[in-house]
Amino acid sequence: MDVPAATRGIGREACERFVIDEARLLDDRRLRDWLALFTDDGAYWVPAEPNQPTPHGRVSLFYDDRELMGNRIERLEHPLIHVQTPPSRTVHLVGSITLEPMRTEPWLPAADLLVQSSVMMAECRLDAQRLFAARQWHWLRVVDGRLRIVLKRVDLVDCDAAFEAIALPI
């Protein structure tokens, strides 16, 4: 695979570190720091259908651009967010991380690297624990020598199931 000039010096290890740190920000509930990982044209997508080709014109659990991500975080900080009173605690496990050949889509802004991984998130709220399991893809761009997210796509194995309320990004 051709390595774009911008990604020189950024190898598998740096990508692995990046997706692990990204998950950790979610577990630490540092949501504004998490938001800052995305490029200005970045997006967070959790399809509601298996093998969904596009978020445009099909239902998704999440399809947030930066503005909507910001709205979502502001809501999570609101004192009257009933679905997070009390808040959840989460723990992510990220593994099987691989660098993939670039895949482009007409609606997807340009990216330099594509990283695939498996993720599990256990969420505990009140006395209940539930488990989310997914394959995820990070389309990454190098901005001023640092990795930023152009698109984070999370394909839950049960994406088309009937869920109780989901308040936190996976």
Added chain:
Amino acid sequence: MPDGSTDTRSLAALVQPGRVHRRVYTDPEIFELEMARLFGRSWLYVGHASQVPSPGDFITTELGRQPVILIRHQDGTIRVLLNRCTHRGVKLLAERSGNRPRLVCLYHGWTYDTDGALARVPIDEGCAPGFRTCDFNLATAARTGTYRGFVFASLAPEGGGLPTFDEWIAPMRRNIDDIVDRAPAGEIALDVGVHRYRFRGNWKMQVENVIDSYHVPFSHASTVNRKGVQFSRREGDAEGAKVVDGQRTAASWKRRRGHDVGHGHGWTSNTELDEGSRSSPAWNEYRQALDAAVGRERAEQILTPRMHNSMLYPNASFMGLNMHIRVIRPLAVDLTEVNVYPIRLVGAPEAINVRNTRLLNVTHAAASFVQSDDIEAFARQQAGLASRQGDWVDISRGLDADEPGDEPGTRCAPSTGELLVRAQFRAWLDLMREA
């Protein structure tokens, strides 16, 4: 006093002026009766023609406890068949949707046509003397009715004081038209996928919630940013709706009316808060398409919709503000699944439909900003009702303060009251009586 009994008189004692007994939400026996009587008798929403566009296309769902198949027959008509092989009772189709030229039971290969007629039994020389395939066709819904592509069914035959389809749908036709007429082609499609969520609460909580304007400013307070504006909602809107702050908003919620139109059906009206002027290239293109299809004056009427939300009692809501059809599926006395189908306006620019679908992600997905707080409210209502602290649930807001509605025989009142909830319980009691 209400005890554990379920005869008509005991049930009637659970529904009193301005209050209902907690058992209607918590008693598993009452839930079983609801499945047998209310869902066994009432007209129920099944699906839309656009979900089964070609012969052999099907979706599977349940009418109360009965698994059914909505399928397009080879002759183009739509049928509602019971999803149960007439041989040994095996559920024929497991998928939620698909296409079959014929329905073949996985167990012994009994094969049905798409109208439910038993076409073939393997090794037929082994059949009992006098066995006739025509005695083993799939059961069908006793009655079906359609309006503008929406398919409804009742598992009970005509008679017994039950309304005909025309009687049942008549008061809600205009509300269905309100949405469907927005499509330049005069038809809608439910083909962009479905949001599925579930909650640990009784099904009636969702049925009450869709026509409840009282909860909105408080339950959904967190959807409003520090400037008092909700996230931008629709194509062409300059900014989101203001749902909480400001005198104009408070007055607007008070002006919203709830309409009790019979059979448990109800709808809430729009206010100028929902409309405002909309403009964008896609919106203007849509406006032109609608003008061309129906004329400028009619387009103006259509785009000043009268409806905010509506409930076709007992299992479907049609929402006009963020356009979708919602189907309520009771699973247990304290567990409910809800399916939300965003509406695609046929003949509208793609951008309009893409935007509506995207809006529904934010408003009604399991991970949405709005619905997630309702799911929490329902679960906490169910938890609270488990307590024996008080046996009665108050639904008295606006009691005896309603006025005659627009149409003869209808009533209306501010939709921050509970007129429509009381109307639902009147219908509930009527459908729950002993045969």
